[in-house]
Amino acid sequence: MYSFDYIKPTSVADAAAKRAGNDDASYLAGGMTLIPTLKQRLAQPSALVDLGAIPDLKGISVANGVVTIGAMTCHADVAASADVRKHIPALADLAASIGDPQVRNRGTLGGSIANNDPSADYPAAIVGFNATVHTNTRTITADDFFKGLFETALEPGELVVKVSFPVPKRAAYAKFRNEASRYAVVGVMVAETAHGIRVAVTGAGACVFRMPDMEAALSKTFAPDAIKAIAVSADNLNTDLHATAEYRANLVNVMARRAVAAIA
Amino acid sequence: MTTISVTVNGTVHKATVEARTLLVEFLRQQLNLTGTHVGCDTSQCGACTIHLNGRPVKSCTMLAVQADGQAVTTIEGVAKDDGMHPMQAAFKECHGLQCGFCTPGMVMTALGIAERHKTDQLDETTVRHELEGNLCRCTGYQGIVNAVLLGAKNMGVKVA
Numbered sequence: 001m002y003s004f005d006y007i008k009p010t011s012v013a014d015a016a017a018k019r020a021g022n023d024d025a026s027y028l029a030g031g032m033t034l035i036p037t038l039k040q041r042l043a044q045p046s047a048l049v050d051l052g053a054i055p056d057l058k059g060i061s062v063a064n065g066v067v068t069i070g071a072m073t074c075h076a077d078v079a080a081s082a083d084v085r086k087h088i089p090a091l092a093d094l095a096a097s098i099g100d101p102q103v104r105n106r107g108t109l110g111g112s113i114a115n116n117d118p119s120a121d122y123p124a125a126i127v128g129f130n131a132t133v134h135t136n137t138r139t140i141t142a143d144d145f146f147k148g149l150f151e152t153a154l155e156p157g158e159l160v161v162k163v164s165f166p167v168p169k170r171a172a173y174a175k176f177r178n179e180a181s182r183y184a185v186v187g188v189m190v191a192e193t194a195h196g197i198r199v200a201v202t203g204a205g206a207c208v209f210r211m212p213d214m215e216a217a218l219s220k221t222f223a224p225d226a227i228k229a230i231a232v233s234a235d236n237l238n239t240d241l242h243a244t245a246e247y248r249a250n251l252v253n254v255m256a257r258r259a260v261a262a263i264a
Numbered sequence: 265m266t267t268i269s270v271t272v273n274g275t276v277h278k279a280t281v282e283a284r285t286l287l288v289e290f291l292r293q294q295l296n297l298t299g300t301h302v303g304c305d306t307s308q309c310g311a312c313t314i315h316l317n318g319r320p321v322k323s324c325t326m327l328a329v330q331a332d333g334q335a336v337t338t339i340e341g342v343a344k345d346d347g348m349h350p351m352q353a354a355f356k357e358c359h360g361l362q363c364g365f366c367t368p369g370m371v372m373t374a375l376g377i378a379e380r381h382k383t384d385q386l387d388e389t390t391v392r393h394e395l396e397g398n399l400c401r402c403t404g405y406q407g408i409v410n411a412v413l414l415g416a417k418n419m420g421v422k423v424a
Contacts, residue, residue, distance in 0.1 A: 008332070
């Protein structure tokens, strides 16, 4: 690991101030991706601004049909939260499917979505539930947040503070996981929200995307067979040593039907 | 260099570390607590598992400075006096090890499993699922799974 300066602010404002004007610095959330990256010398930040001592970034609250989760809340806490389990069980299931127990005790919601790994689970929840990302400067809707491979709408130095999830009427997450890493080869969140059915796919493409054809079909008939004939194009999907684009394209349909079956 | 104060196995240690020092390096090289192992160094194998504020984490994927002001328990801190903790005794009883390299991490993860399920019931499927962060290349896991179930039972957890 290359050397770096280490800063541990205790407020969001202080964190943003320490990061401002230092384009070579990085925020450190749970570190489950960043620290392995540093160990392999794939990144060389001048400084790490550790978000671990900022109380305002942690915690889960429920009010007016919205579950709000602080950016530094770890996956284990989301998975074990009685509030999340009661209001959005699909979100608790998703959090419980990430990595392994040790990773879930460190990895965070904010770190996951800011990193935007193409195989990460949380983006499917953000987009599937039409959640809102609150940063230190603004709010960003789910459909505007994820921009591409490891790319988000966040400006340099902009910090995810919390995410608010409107409670869906019903939802389920179906994930075909890599047995070694537990990342999603393909993961599909199907949710009936106040503004209609949403189908969000992670793991298959450069970043999370929606399936408008499936959303329309499920709006008419909410059943697995309603989307069985909807072909998914392999164009622009990911190919790696785990799965080809064609295999992933097929999995999108299979996982979407499994999610619908889990709900219907 | 950064000065940190970490409570390790109940003792407060003040030390000066480079920001890039991993927690496992601090434990092994500065405190000479070599029971915590480095297997893969890539967050996969779980041999470096310790408890941070009572919860299992991989100490190869954390900086020592992140543990400043917090409580760490290593394998050296789980047993009282000279005896073995019930979970360690169960690993011995069930042949939950061959070479033993993964064992400290396995025991720390197993203690986390017992803690998480102290108010419900623990079964083999759950144990296998929650051991996903720890790799063993000798045993084939059956003895380890048996050991976690026995250890948890001897700690008062209901076991199916």
